[in-house]
Amino acid sequence: MTQSTATLPVTRGIDINQVQYKTLTIEGQEIFYREAGTVDKPTILLLHGFPTSSFMFRNLMIALGDKYHLVAPDYPGFGNSSMPLVDEFEYTFDHLADIVDQFITAIGLKKYSLYVMDYGAPVGYRIATRHPERVEALLVQNGNAYEEGLSPFWEPIKAFWADPENEEKRNAVAAAASFDFTKWQYLTGTRDASKISPDTWTLDQSKLDRPGNADIQVALFYSYRTNLERYPGWQEFFRTYQPPTLITWGGNDQIFPPSGAKAYLKDLPNAELHILDTGHFALEEEGTQIASLIDRFLTANIK
Secondary structure, three states, X not given: OOOOOOOOOOOOOOOOOOOEEEEEEEOOEEEEEEEEOOOOOOEEEEEOOOOOOHHHHHHHHHHHOOOOEEEEXXXXXXXXXXXXXXXXXXXXXXXXXXXXXHHHHHHOOOOEEEEEOOOHHHHHHHHHHHOHHHEEEEEEOOOOOOHHHOOHHHHHHHHHHHOOOOHHHHHHHHHHHOHHHHHHHHHOOOOOHHHOOHHHHHHHHHHHOOOOHHHHHHHHHHHOHHHHHHHHHHHHHHHHHOOOEEEEEEOXXXXXXXXXXXXXXXXXXXXXXXXXXXXXXXXXXXXXXXXXHHHHHHHHHOO
């Protein structure tokens, strides 16, 4: 009995929905980043929050990769980027912004829409105020720039700011790097916890549990006080430049409540605001809707 086999032709080319995983070196640190789409399309620069990494954008990048160029770096101390210890690297939001600013130059971004979430807001807004001409739009997702957007969650952190040498207050802040708190961030405020992959908090926690990382997170919590000092300058940037702004906010967020989302309208009265019935990490439960809103918004507002 004779069997025959057919050889299918192999096609080679660029799958624009395929995310690529890359690294480059900034200030001696290896900076990991994800990239999807092609550079001839409008760019979206995706800046992640605590305690996650560019991993939080994994599904959004696939959803939008056919129409946009998406780039998502990991900050030092997060994700797959280098993790120098606190005595080897200055962990402040000013320095993280410096690193991302150099990253933007290194990969040749000239114009971009800025997606900011959580820590991504203070990093991104520092960069936006340095280079306002580069920002084509703001895509804000639970990224705060107003004092009314700080919930009671911040009270122990403010107490730590006032007395950083107090061991009890420092330990209270360090607890934010615990497994229970990481899981709490992902599940609190969601409509259906069964839709949230445990891979999210498990991956984040594996990075937080690295020796020395808890000290990094405490240093950044202490540095967060400098963001409040910057709020007036960021708000002036909003008023002056009026970038097209889409706000998609997990309305059940216990860290940055929707009062912070609504506050943007004081300075950006033409912003498009959507309060979504989910929690802090809104992309996990409302990723499809957010991707659709972004596509529609950028199609209408970006050439």
